[in-house]
Amino acid sequence: MSKEYERKLHYPERGNENLVFDKMIQGAFMFYDRLDTIIEALPPYDKMQVRRNRLYNIVNEYRYFFENEEDPDPNDHSYPDEYDHFYCDKYYDDLDADMYDSALQMNRQLKALSEEYRVFIKDCIRVKTVYAAFLQKIHYRNEYLHAEETAEIFKLYLEDQGRNLRPFDMLQPSGTMSQTFIPLEIDGHTTMCEKYRFGTLGGFLYIDLFKGLENHYLPRKCGLCGRYFLLEATAYSAFCTRPTKEKELPRSRTPKDLRGQGEQRSYPADVHEGV
Numbered sequence: 001m002s003k004e005y006e007r008k009l010h011y012p013e014r015g016n017e018n019l020v021f022d023k024m025i026q027g028a029f030m031f032y033d034r035l036d037t038i039i040e041a042l043p044p045y046d047k048m049q050v051r052r053n054r055l056y057n058i059v060n061e062y063r064y065f066f067e068n069e070e071d072p073d074p075n076d077h078s079y080p081d082e083y084d085h086f087y088c089d090k091y092y093d094d095l096d097a098d099m100y101d102s103a104l105q106m107n108r109q110l111k112a113l114s115e116e117y118r119v120f121i122k123d124c125i126r127v128k129t130v131y132a133a134f135l136q137k138i139h140y141r142n143e144y145l146h147a148e149e150t151a152e153i154f155k156l157y158l159e160d161q162g163r164n165l166r167p168f169d170m171l172q173p174s175g176t177m178s179q180t181f182i183p184l185e186i187d188g189h190t191t192m193c194e195k196y197r198f199g200t201l202g203g204f205l206y207i208d209l210f211k212g213l214e215n216h217y218l219p220r221k222c223g224l225c226g227r228y229f230l231l232e233a234t235a236y237s238a239f240c241t242r243p244t245k246e247k248e249l250p251r252s253r254t255p256k257d258l259r260g261q262g263e264q265r266s267y268p269a270d271v272h273e274g275v
């Protein structure tokens with residue numbers, strides 16, 4: 001769907017693209033709006049102000065190409081400040097040089113927007129297909145690994161994915177990342193801190209994973225409830241500390257949390273999985 005809009009979002013070029021432009025763009029508004037709703041619910045975006053209606057704002061910026069009504073009254077010269085509809089009866093070829101340049105500029109903005117969303121969707125898929133599998137290998141011994149063991153596993157993983165050509169199946173960052181240093185006041189002391197700036201979710205996840213590998217800050221799938229939790233360089237555990245509901249507990253036992261419960265059990269299947 002996202003790829004389809006990447007292809008369709010441009011000033012009408014051929015066929016009946018001009019006649020269906022409003023219908024197409026209304027569908028695109030809804031599609032990207034649903035994505036924005038999903039994005040807003042995901043960390044780290046749930047703590048951020050997600051910009052919405054970006055597609056709507058772009059086409060409104062170029063509303064002089066469009067009519068807000070399907071059959072506009074030629075004598076009515078009052079135009080609303082914002083359009084809700086974008087009817088178009090022209091093609092590129094009908095435009096004069098200035099308008100042509102302007103249409104190309106709109107196209108560049110539409111393309112950048114649709115690409116950004118496509119990369120985001122790929123990055124989300126990669127979390128499931130790639131990061132989850134890689135982390136399973138990292139946790140195969142149910143303990144923190146030494147730097148060399150981690151590197152060995154990564155090497156094997158890269159050799160393995162070398163045979164895999166689908167980009168969202170590769171353990172790789174998307175977009176670009178920049179690193180700068182800033183002094184920060186922490187507990188009355190000035191400390192040198194690294195500051196990272198990411199262009200994509202995938203760039204952030206990649207750096208976060210490898211920084212985590214160095215420092216033993218690792219996401220792990222709980223051996224009991226199956227949800228991810230973060231190991232924070234303290235004692236290794238295969239189980240999270242989420243409180244369990246009564247119905248999930250084994251008969252005659254009521255441990256306070258899953259970690260307490262997990263320590264009373266062994267999970268050989270989990271131990272032998274992996275590399």
Ligand SMILES: [Zn+2]
Pocket residue numbers: 222223224225226227239240241242258
């Ligand atoms: Zn759990």
